[in-house]
Each structure stands twice: as C-alpha cells, then as structure tokens.
Amino acid sequence: MARTRSYVGGVLTDKDFPLDNVSEHLGRPSAVVWVDLCAPDVEELRVVSDELGLHLLAVEDATTERQRPKFDRYTGHDFLTAYAVHLDVTTGELVTGEIAAFITPTALVTVRKDDHFPIDGLLDLWDENADLTAHGVGALVHGLLDFVVDSHFDAVQSLDDALEQLEDLLFDDRPHDRDVQRRSFELRKSLVLLRRVVLPMREVVNTLMRRDVGLVPEPLMPYYQDVYDHVLRATEWTESLRDLVTTIMETHLTIQGNRLNVITKKVTGWAAIIAVPTAITGFYGQNLPYPGFAEWSGFLASSGLIVLGSGALYLTFRHKDWL
Known part of the structure; x- marks a missing residue:
C-alpha cells in the first residue's frame, strides 16, 4: 500500500x-x-x-x-x-x-x-x-x-x-x-x-x-x-x-603461532625427560651380564639413575622456562 x-x-x-x-x-x-x-x-x-x-x-x-x-x-x-x-x-x-x-x-x-x-x-x-x-x-x-x-x-x-x-x-x-x-x-x-x-x-x-x-x-x-x-x-x-x-x-x-611454539617447546622438553628412563631401561634390558645383573643393587642403581636424570632435566627445563 x-x-x-x-x-x-x-x-x-x-x-x-x-x-x-x-x-x-x-x-x-x-x-x-x-x-x-x-x-x-x-x-x-x-x-x-x-x-x-x-x-x-x-x-x-x-x-x-x-x-x-x-x-x-x-x-x-x-x-x-x-x-x-x-x-x-x-x-x-x-x-x-x-x-x-x-x-x-x-x-x-x-x-x-x-x-x-x-x-x-x-x-x-x-x-x-x-x-x-x-x-x-x-x-x-x-x-x-x-x-x-x-x-x-x-x-x-x-x-x-x-x-x-x-x-x-x-x-x-x-x-x-x-x-x-x-x-x-x-x-x-x-x-x-x-x-x-x-x-x-x-x-x-x-x-x-x-x-x-x-x-x-x-x-x-x-x-x-x-x-x-x-x-x-x-x-x-x-x-x-x-x-x-x-x-x-x-x-x-x-x-x-606463538602458542604452537610454546606447545612444541614443552612437548620437546618432556620427550627429552622421557628419553632418560628409556635409555637406562634399554641399556639394562640387554642380554649381557653387567654390574648388578639379576641383583637388587642393579635394580636400585637403574632406578636411581632414572630418578636423578629425569629430575635433573625437569629442574633444568623449569629453570629455563621450557616447561
């Protein structure tokens, strides 16, 4: 209308x-x-x-x-x-x-x-x-x-x-x-x-x-x-x-992009930490005699190395603000 x-x-x-x-x-x-x-x-x-x-x-x-x-x-x-x-x-x-x-x-x-x-x-x-x-x-x-x-x-x-x-x-x-x-x-x-x-x-x-x-x-x-x-x-x-x-x-x-870089940095840091126990357990998993083989001392030594190595990397990465 x-x-x-x-x-x-x-x-x-x-x-x-x-x-x-x-x-x-x-x-x-x-x-x-x-x-x-x-x-x-x-x-x-x-x-x-x-x-x-x-x-x-x-x-x-x-x-x-x-x-x-x-x-x-x-x-x-x-x-x-x-x-x-x-x-x-x-x-x-x-x-x-x-x-x-x-x-x-x-x-x-x-x-x-x-x-x-x-x-x-x-x-x-x-x-x-x-x-x-x-x-x-x-x-x-x-x-x-x-x-x-x-x-x-x-x-x-x-x-x-x-x-x-x-x-x-x-x-x-x-x-x-x-x-x-x-x-x-x-x-x-x-x-x-x-x-x-x-x-x-x-x-x-x-x-x-x-x-x-x-x-x-x-x-x-x-x-x-x-x-x-x-x-x-x-x-x-x-x-x-x-x-x-x-x-x-x-x-x-x-x-x-910045967020992706931060995530990549953190994932890389955790991968480095995980590499320590992987390397130690892989070494102790060999089919060859080594110090502490089939003994409690060997188990405790490997466990100690894992804890000390991983802890040292964690503290270092935290100090550098990589984690």
Whole structure:
C-alpha cells in the first residue's frame, strides 16, 4: 500500500491519499507531495511515472535491486539511491534497506525494495524537524539523507563495539580460536558491505550541494554541510575499522603461532625427560651380564639413575622456562 503526504507552505495538510490524487495536491500553490512505494508493482509505478513524468531509466533503476548509492540527473527530475543499515549484534550480519528516490521541484517519491528500510523512523525525523519543511523538497531530501547517514553511524558504532569484544576474546587466558575466527569473518564481511554503501555517499551529498543542481536553498545549506561532515566521519571510521579487523586477524595468527611454539617447546622438553628412563631401561634390558645383573643393587642403581636424570632435566627445563 502506498503512503502519501502533502505539505502546503511547510504544513502537513493531508496524508494517505490515493495515488490518483497526487496531481490534485500538486496543483495547490506552494504544495509539496511525498509518495512512498514498498515493493511496488508495475501498475503503481506506471501511475506515479505518468503523474510526474519520470524517466524510463530511472524507473528501471528503482525496481532493480543492489544499486550503487548514486545521484543522477534527468530532465525534469533527479534520482537518488541510498541504503539504511543495521548491524545484528548477535550474528554480526549487516542488514541493509535499499531506497530509491525521485526528486522533482514539488515532489519526492521514495521506492523501497522491501520493508527493511525503517520508513517510520524517517517520518518521525521529518515530524521532529517540521520547521524545515517550509523550504520545500530540499528539506525532505535532507531528512532522508540525515536518516540514512545516522544509520551508517550507528552501524559503525556497533561494529566498533563488536571488535572490542573480539579483542577481549583474542587475549583471553582460555583460547577461543573457533569463536575468534568465525566472528572475525562475520564482522569483516559486514564491514566490506558497510564500506560499499558508505563510501559513495560522500560523492552523492557533495553533488546534491552543488549550486547548479538547485535543490538546496541557502537556508538549508548548513544542514547539508552537517550531513556531509557526518558522511566524512563515517567514511574515515569505516576505513579505520577495516584496518583494525585486518590487524586482529593477523594478531590472531601470530598468537596461534606463538602458542604452537610454546606447545612444541614443552612437548620437546618432556620427550627429552622421557628419553632418560628409556635409555637406562634399554641399556639394562640387554642380554649381557653387567654390574648388578639379576641383583637388587642393579635394580636400585637403574632406578636411581632414572630418578636423578629425569629430575635433573625437569629442574633444568623449569629453570629455563621450557616447561
């Protein structure tokens, strides 16, 4: 079901009206209309396209999934693609909600591929900044970008917290090799996906702010500058987390190598200790007479040599921290 809103002079005057009434609302002076479609069918898109004169290529991009975040210009309207994201802290999976937007001088049409994009949160943000809607479509686009970039920030913060927990597992006294490997892979995969949707936003917002585009009025320019600053910070943070994940994986491999060296050293030390009684019992097991052969004195002598030799090696290895 399509969701609609109509603003006149920056004041919300009507909502949830049929798509057929879009032209009627656009006919009012200083009116701005918002239309939202979630997984629309061909008929819904055709109605909106006929009402607003949307370009065929833009309509095709709006219905095709996994578009790159971008801002394209067409005759009579602009086209925007962006992603809201959310990190599932339990699984480490990054959930993305793709949204496409047709921007005309008097209308904003958003198209969601599925219900992963939290459109109610966007409406709450618009209502909280109702004083900005007097500046027209540019204010609605600002709210959309601000909402998307804030979700990027939240996801980066969640990834940062998850990486700190991963560091605690990495340096725990008890080995957690399997958990560290699985968690590192999950977070790295989510970070790659996040980077793919965050980095292009710098170009998108920068293009929107150009004066020749004419979308951002002068009173809204500081708000767009603030969004652009947030985009830069999210981009830098994402890049630093990417380096951090790589460092954690390399550190994990180093710790595993060090642990293997310690185990090998201890096993070698015990093998050297075991070699003493093996050598002595092997010597006394020969089928030849020797001092103390078939006598208690020989048994006691061999036992004493085993105890003294093994004990001396044990104390020596412990002193050198080889055991």
